[in-house]
Amino acid sequence: MNRAWALFQAHPYISNVLGYTALFASADLIQQRVLGRNPAPASERSARIDWHQTARVATVGLCFHANFNYHWLRGLERMLPGGGLRAVTRKVVLDQLVAAPVTISAFYIGLSFLENRDDLLEDWRQKFWMSYKVLNLMFSFTGLRDNHAVNFAFVPPVARTAFVGGIALTFTIFLCHLRQQRGHKPD
Numbered sequence: 001m002n003r004a005w006a007l008f009q010a011h012p013y014i015s016n017v018l019g020y021t022a023l024f025a026s027a028d029l030i031q032q033r034v035l036g037r038n039p040a041p042a043s044e045r046s047a048r049i050d051w052h053q054t055a056r057v058a059t060v061g062l063c064f065h066a067n068f069n070y071h072w073l074r075g076l077e078r079m080l081p082g083g084g085l086r087a088v089t090r091k092v093v094l095d096q097l098v099a100a101p102v103t104i105s106a107f108y109i110g111l112s113f114l115e116n117r118d119d120l121l122e123d124w125r126q127k128f129w130m131s132y133k134v135l136n137l138m139f140s141f142t143g144l145r146d147n148h149a150v151n152f153a154f155v156p157p158v159a160r161t162a163f164v165g166g167i168a169l170t171f172t173i174f175l176c177h178l179r180q181q182r183g184h185k186p187d
Contacts, residue, residue, distance in 0.1 A: 024061025
């Protein structure tokens with residue numbers, strides 16, 4: 001375990017980006033297997049997975065979310081250093097007001113782009129506010145705010161992107177599910 005942590009610390013960018021990408025792919029697979037329509041018997045499950053969809057979600061995670069979160073969290077730490085109550089509260093509020101809308105938007109617009117859709121903003125227009133409201137409800141009532149505060153107060157900066165990705169797994173599953181359930185048909 002010490003060797004893995006040393007490797008993680010030596011290459012934080014690569015470790016965080018790969019970890020976040022894996023979380024996004026996992027969220028899509030969980031959504032398809034657990035929440036997707038017409039669950040298949042165990043023997044047919046791999047045939048029912050839309051691997052192209054999982055690859056698109058992982059690509060959005062790799063190309064935008066992992067990079068954005070890595071640099072955003074580092075920037076927050078530089079702007080508001082420390083783990084005191086005031087600094088942590090400011091970081092959490094800024095993250096909800098700035099990063100959350102940006103990352104939700106990138107999710108919907110990025111997937112529409114990768115699907116080569118004519119109207120890249122269609123899903124975003126239909127689902128952004130619902131997603132943002134659900135995130136804020138989850139944030140308020142499920143302890144996500146406390147986990148985010150823990151992230152800023154106790155998690156070393158080198159591991160914050162992976163920690164946020166782990167916390168965000170449930171919300172990413174929700175985004176994948178909402179995108180599939182509310183009128184979206186992959187091309």
